Amino acid sequence: MSLxxxxxxxETLDGLVELPELEDLSLQANGIISLIGxxxxxxxxxxxxxxxxxxxxxxxxxxxxxxxNLAEVNIQNNPICVHRE
Numbered sequence: 001m002s003l004x005x006x007x008x009x010x011e012t013l014d015g016l017v018e019l020p021e022l023e024d025l026s027l028q029a030n031g032i033i034s035l036i037g038x039x040x041x042x043x044x045x046x047x048x049x050x051x052x053x054x055x056x057x058x059x060x061x062x063x064x065x066x067x068x069n070l071a072e073v074n075i076q077n078n079p080i081c082v083h084r085e
Contacts, residue, residue: 002047006030011054013037020044023069028052039066049074056080
């Protein structure tokens with residue numbers, strides 16, 4: 001099962017209902033700053049696209065380790081991806 005909630009001006013996952021059977025989730029270009037609760041709402045994710053958001057904290061990426069089936073993640077174009085020298 002897949003869900004595309006791209007370009008919805010969401011900052012968090014609060015407005016999304018729990019879908020334990022969901023495997024593919026696209027949240028591109030929303031302004032998301034937090035992934036808190038992703039492991040509880042979507043425990044069976046295999047693919048996650050959160051590109052073009054506002055994720056800046058490593059803690060949000062660490063949450064993804066709680067998703068044992070996650071095989072593919074796109075976090076491009078988030079502040080966390082900016083490398084400073």
